[in-house]
Amino acid sequence: MxxxxxxxxxxxxxxxxxxxxxxxxxxxxxxxxxxxxxxxxxxxxxxxxxxxxxxxxxxxxxxxxxxxxxxxxxxxxxxxxxxxxxxxxxxxxxxxxxxxxxxxxxxxxxxxxxxxxxxxxxxxxxxxxxxxxxxxxxxxxxxxxxxxxxxxxxxxxxxxxLNPVKFEHSNDFLPDYDFHNLMKAYAITGGVPQYLNLFDTKKSISKNIIDLFLSSGAPLKEEPLFILSQELREPKIYQSILEALAFGYNRPGDIASKIGFSDSRKIQPYLHNLITLNIVQKEIPVTIKNPIRTRKGIYVISDPLFRFWYRFVFPYLQYLEFGQIEPVIEQLEKNFEQFVSFQFEKEARIFLSSTLGFDRIGRFWENDLEIDIIGKKRDQWFIGECKWRNRNITQSDLNTLYKKEKALGVKPSCYILVSKTGFKNNLEIMQNIMLVKLDRDKGWIIDKKCVLN
Known part of the structure; x- marks a missing residue:
């Protein structure tokens, strides 16, 4: 197709x-x-x-x-x-x-x-x-x-x-899925057409995962291994780095320690090669004025298939070889929704950037402070919170965003709340608040626009 x-x-x-x-x-x-x-x-x-x-x-x-x-x-x-x-x-x-x-x-x-x-x-x-x-x-x-x-x-x-297809086009491949299931499928496949075509929309996401990754003869069971063997030498070191990244070891020192390297400088060539292949990216807090010189950058797996595979499949290959899928199913039940939330936040930033015309957009982290969305348009700042959960966003979530803004030290012109399901009726909605949700049937919807001064 x-x-x-x-x-x-x-x-x-x-x-x-x-x-x-x-x-x-x-x-x-x-x-x-x-x-x-x-x-x-x-x-x-x-x-x-x-x-x-x-x-x-x-x-x-x-x-x-x-x-x-x-x-x-x-x-x-x-x-x-x-x-x-x-x-x-x-x-x-x-x-x-x-x-x-x-x-x-x-x-x-x-x-x-x-x-x-x-x-x-x-x-x-x-x-x-x-x-x-x-x-x-x-x-x-x-x-x-x-x-x-x-x-x-x-x-x-x-x-x-040629890049993978965008999220908003994934419904052409999986027309029978609602946008919540599309987000889950996209979080696994990253919009690679052949992977999307393998999904059976008559089956649940969980059943597709079993058929495509876990069962005997599953077509994507070893797909990342094939790609790495085609592109790189020393695949064992790359596999160890990718597994470390998949489990949240994002800084060079932490990655090196996790895979048994005494000097973090030794992993830099491997990270560079993974970046060249668009499997990994270096992420820097969007507020950093000089991103080239900063040491606050972290490394993340940018390719969704690799993120999924090294988080849920690679650590359990020894079980899968004997047809034991239960350890993977247990991990999916505990952590899959959190895994999808990473892609949900990323797609929300892409949607907001195209809608509002940001000069730059990203996220921010420092110590215990994390902000999902920070955008800048000319001299105006926008900050936001994303919630991929089956509960509506509440006033408590908005108050948390206000607290984060004070810790950040930037006065935003607009606060953005992005929800999977919607918003509580008692939410105190001011003029400078924007509400966005991923509607099951219609995709991204702006429930309320932000009125800027």
Whole structure:
């Protein structure tokens, strides 16, 4: 199924319809929908869609030769080298638009390392209208391909990093779920299309978790392990770091101590690599004036699937190997709603930022003080509290926010309360209070706007 990639699809079509040589690079994490997007974009056009595999270079060249022969009706044609094969396609595209998609390009280069240099030479010297698209699910590989030392550096005419779909579009994949269940599913999958497509909306979230992660042969039972093994060396150290992060060890010293490193500086390269892969992010209190120099930053798992898996699956793999899912179920019953609240807060900040047009938004923490939402728009501050629970927000919750504001030392222009279910009728609602809830049927709703002075 293909949903909500209109902007990305139009971008690709613009390059495909050009009368010039185009060299486009598309990349993104595994299962994010790159191949589906490309197939939709090239549908009805003339060209070759070739997918790399982990086989020998000669096997891949033979398979590519067959695709060239099929397209141009050259029965039994073979090529002695990749240079000959690619040059032939480039020259065939001299007078007509022909696309050439090389998907899972990292496997092609793994088998034939000369490919980037061949492409550089052809792009530089061949007069052609070819639409060359390189695609890969290996983030680390593509980052190197785009780097200064790469043979193809400076040759691309466009590129796109394909991200997961946004929360508000997840209901296209799971139309039978209400927005509360959508938030739970999104907190697990992070909007990766293939993961969303695996959910069965006729089943509860709990039953889907069992089917997708815990049961024998579950499709996502080892998904993060596969991604790490594809991208990184020394996966054991990365796994230990991710498990520590999943259980709340967020500062370098705490992480190092948890995984048995005596020097926290030794884990910095690992954290850097995880950040490059968009699995981890460094978070800094939004009020910090110089975020580059501050030491108040913490590290969190930003990829929801990894957050879920390292919190609820990885620590219990030894039980799951013997079909014992009870320890995981027990942990889910105790901690899953709190786990979802992290994503709920994040999505609330995204919604508020797009609605109110903040210059910056984030959260704040210092010692025992935590504030879920702090936004700034020009010279005005906004602070807020999020509650992912099955009880309405009360006056007590609002009073708590007032106390936090005094400890923060910033006088906000607006107080924001964000609720899963709603608000008590006796809430003392002033003009400078904004009320937002995630309605089961309608999604984000503003119950009351803030009146600013």
């Amino acid at each position: 293909f949903y909500n990639r209109i902007e990305e699809l139009n971008t690709l079509k613009k390059y495909l319809n050009s009368d010039n040589l185009e060299f486009f690079i598309l990349y993104g994490r595994r299962r994010v929908g790159k191949t589906a997007l490309l197939k939709k974009a090239v549908y009805g056009k003339k060209g070759i869609f070739f997918v790399g595999r982990q086989v020998t270079g000669s096997t891949l060249l033979d398979a590519f030769s067959n695709e060239v022969a099929r397209l141009f009706n050259l029965h039994g044609a073979t090529f002695k080298s990749w240079e000959d094969a690619l040059r032939f396609v480039f020259q065939k595209a001299k007078d007509e638009n022909i696309y050439l998609v090389l998907d899972e390009f990292q496997y092609l280069v793994e088998a034939s390392p000369e490919l980037p240099s061949i492409i550089q030479m052809l792009v530089d010297h061949e007069e052609s209208k070819i639409k060359l698209i390189l695609c890969s699910s290996s983030i680390s590989f593509m980052e190197k391909l785009l780097a200064y030392k790469s043979p193809v550096f400076g040759r691309k005419t466009g590129y796109m990093k």
